[in-house]
Amino acid sequence: MTFHFTTLFLTFFIYSILGWIFETIYCSLVHQSWDNRGMLNGPYCPIYGCGAILAIHVCAHFNSPVLIFFVCALGSAILEYATSYLTEKFFHTVWWDYSYLPFNLNGRICLTVALGFGLGGLVVTYMIGPFVHGIIRHIPFFIQEPLALICMAIFAADLTLTLDALTSLNQKLTTLEDQINNNISERYDAFLCKTKEKFSLEEFKEKFTTDEIKNMLPSLNFPQIHVLKSSLGFRKVDYSDLGKKLKQTISEHKKKRE
Structure with missing residues (x-):
């Protein structure tokens, strides 16, 4: 599956927003109070956008749901660990810590969360992905370009x-x-x-x-x-x-x- 850069960025932006919505709702319910998630100020979490883009492109080559599950679980663990390591190395800041969960690695990743993202990869591949792609596909390209530029500027x-x-x-x-x-x-x-x-x-x-x-x-x-x-x-x-x-x-x- 190939995308023009404009389409690719809009896809990234949409999944970043969806990730923010998911994580904010989940954490707000867990903490029983409003919890505005994400490193950035706006309603988006780029790590979800990056993860979704990688899942869509990598998993497009696979037909097995089991293989897609494990690829997404492993890919999410690598992405989470790298993001956590880099933000801590350059800014000394921690956004999540799984030290309290079993089978964690330096508190940056853990088995439970990785498996959860593996399931999330299946949802993206078979349910959300086709829906989002269908929406973007129906947006005329002459509208996609300025829309992507505006989102990119923001x-x-x-x-x-x-x-x-x-x-x-x-x-x-x-x-x-x-x-x-x-x-x-x-x-x-x-x-x-x-x-x-x-x-x-x-x-x-x-x-x-x-x-x-x-x-x-x-x-x-x-x-x-x-x-x-x-x-x-x-x-x-x-x-x-x-x-x-x-x-x-x-x-x-x-x-x-x-």
């Missing part, structure tokens, strides 16, 4: 904003971590001289950290807040705990506003 802008948010957020947390740790003993001594309250150094550091995090909140933009809300946190960096506290503070502020 996606590219969103991706740029998200990458900038991830980079700047890591920088902000690095700066804040240094600000908290540098000269903390001198700050503590100065604090004791100005107050009669008794604080241990650890208690003072905790209070100082909380105050600095609250002071940081007004400087965060929407993409940065979305990254914090949608991700599980930061891993293998000095400011991992700081990221968790910032995420928790944002959640607490949201509850107060509600």
Whole structure:
């Protein structure tokens, strides 16, 4: 099965939206509250779009549902592991963690989820795929091109904003971590001289950290807040705990506003 690039991108975009819908509904039901999934700001999860495109093209050569199931299960595991590894390596950010599930590999992939995506591959191949392809096929090509360009522009802008948010957020947390740790003993001594309250150094550091995090909140933009809300946190960096506290503070502020 061959596609023109325009058709290919529209197919990718549609499956990215469908993936976002599926994951958002599923996670919202599990958490019993609205859970806007996905790394990007818009209603799409590119990993589902990439997975669907690969499944459609690779599985087009197979006639056996059993073979399609295992190919999709293996392919999804490779895609998930690679995505998790790269986002953590470059941005120190974790979006999912299967450590609590059996037969997981570094928390990035696990057997249960891979088998679930194997079933999803069958659904895409035999049910959703033909339906989506039929819809796109009936859209005149002179409409497909500008539609794809618009979707591409939206996606590219969103991706740029998200990458900038991830980079700047890591920088902000690095700066804040240094600000908290540098000269903390001198700050503590100065604090004791100005107050009669008794604080241990650890208690003072905790209070100082909380105050600095609250002071940081007004400087965060929407993409940065979305990254914090949608991700599980930061891993293998000095400011991992700081990221968790910032995420928790944002959640607490949201509850107060509600």
